[in-house]
Amino acid sequence: MSHVCFYVPAHIIDHIAKNARQLGLDPEPAQRTAVADRAQRQSRNDSAAAAGFAALTPPRPGKGDRQIFDDENQWNVGVTLVRGEGDAAVAGANANAAYDGLGATRDFYRDILGRDSIDNAGLTLLGNVNYGVQYDNAFWDGTEMVFGNGDGVIFTDFTKDVDVCAHELTHGVTQYTAGLYYTDQPGAMNEAFSDIFGSCVDQMVHKVDAGEHNWLIGEEVMADQLYGEAIRSMAHPGTAYDNPVLGRDPQAADMSGYVPGGDPHVNSGIINRAFYLTAIELGTFPAARVWFNTLLNLWPNAQFADCAYICAEQARILARDGKVGRNAAQTVRAAFHEVGVV
Numbered sequence: 195m196s197h198v199c200f201y202v203p204a205h206i207i208d209h210i211a212k213n214a215r216q217l218g219l220d221p222e223p224a225q226r227t228a229v230a231d232r233a234q235r236q237s238r239n240d241s242a243a244a245a246g247f248a249a250l251t252p253p254r255p256g257k258g259d260r261q262i263f264d265d266e267n268q269w270n271v272g273v274t275l276v277r278g279e280g281d282a283a284v285a286g287a288n289a290n291a292a293y294d295g296l297g298a299t300r301d302f303y304r305d306i307l308g309r310d311s312i313d314n315a316g317l318t319l320l321g322n323v324n325y326g327v328q329y330d331n332a333f334w335d336g337t338e339m340v341f342g343n344g345d346g347v348i349f350t351d352f353t354k355d356v357d358v359c360a361h362e363l364t365h366g367v368t369q370y371t372a373g374l375y376y377t378d379q380p381g382a383m384n385e386a387f388s389d390i391f392g393s394c395v396d397q398m399v400h401k402v403d404a405g406e407h408n409w410l411i412g413e414e415v416m417a418d419q420l421y422g423e424a425i426r427s428m429a430h431p432g433t434a435y436d437n438p439v440l441g442r443d444p445q446a447a448d449m450s451g452y453v454p455g456g457d458p459h460v461n462s463g464i465i466n467r468a469f470y471l472t473a474i475e476l477g478t479f480p481a482a483r484v485w486f487n488t489l490l491n492l493w494p495n496a497q498f499a500d501c502a503y504i505c506a507e508q509a510r511i512l513a514r515d516g517k518v519g520r521n522a523a524q525t526v527r528a529a530f531h532e533v534g535v536v
């Protein structure tokens with residue numbers, strides 16, 4: 195049993211739903227999205243409570259192949275299979291983008307981190323496009339990836355940015371590895387690891403390294419109304435957006451902004467920035483290897499300080515094996531010191 199992870203956090207959707215009308219925008223897509231997300235969240239909470247919430251999920255062996263479904267604007271998943279692994283491109287651009295995004299994420303995990311799909315046993319990757327009506331979000335429901343079309347004014351189709359897919363699938367990886375709880379510090383790390391490997395996939399696809407990357411999350415799903423804004427900034431958390439439609443980015447950049455028990459999407463800024471600082475020094479893929487080995491060694495209720503300690507330890511082991519620079523452990527410690535964790 196796992197919980198559903200939405201790409202656009204509830205506080206952003208709620209802000210749009212509340213403020214769209216007075217800004218001269220149609221509030222209905224965001225309002226519908228808020229209602230749909232709340233219903234999903236509620237049914238997850240009920241079933242998680244009934245099942246006694248097991249953090250770790252057993253693997254489901256497969257070949258890591260992709261299946262893309264067109265949900266034909268219904269509020270259901272798996273409606274019509276339109277493209278399977280190796281099939282030629284289809285007419286729907288978003289179905290092809292979903293196919294490519296799932297593929298890029300799978301390739302990053304295989305080629306850079308040596309992992310066989312999400313569960314390391316070749317789990318089949320299920321993707322859904324055209325879910326709901328002008329649905330302003332995307333999510334991973336513990337089994338499959340679901341993309342909305344967006345309303346076309348505030349958000350575009352959520353297949354447009356590979357960040358979305360990579361972020362969401364990484365929630366799956368976390369679910370199969372550390373099993374980090376989705377509250378407080380473990381929750382913030384759960385979110386951060388999704389942004390971290392999401393940004394790595396983005397950099398792989400766009401062929402840029404740490405120094406050239408913009409370190410923005412979700413900038414390509416912003417429609418014209420919000421051109422140039424983003425959902426999060428990993429380099430400068432708290433600066434991704436500030437406008438009447440979305441409100442102001444509340445992310446913490448270091449422990450001085452930490453909100454005890456706060457939204458994982460707010461506190462994740464602290465860990466995101468520690469990764470950014472590591473990647474700037476080590477390069478993105480070496481940093482990704484250090485942080486992935488960290489994820490493999492964390493546990494469901496791990497805290498930020500545990501992450502800092504294990505991350506430095508994994509950096510030292512990789513340095514000893516010649517996989518990263520000799521002083522990688524010091525780089526990691528300096529990064530966690532900079533954000534106030536140690």
Ligand SMILES: [Zn+2]
Nearest residue numbers: 199200385388
């Ligand atoms: Zn997330």
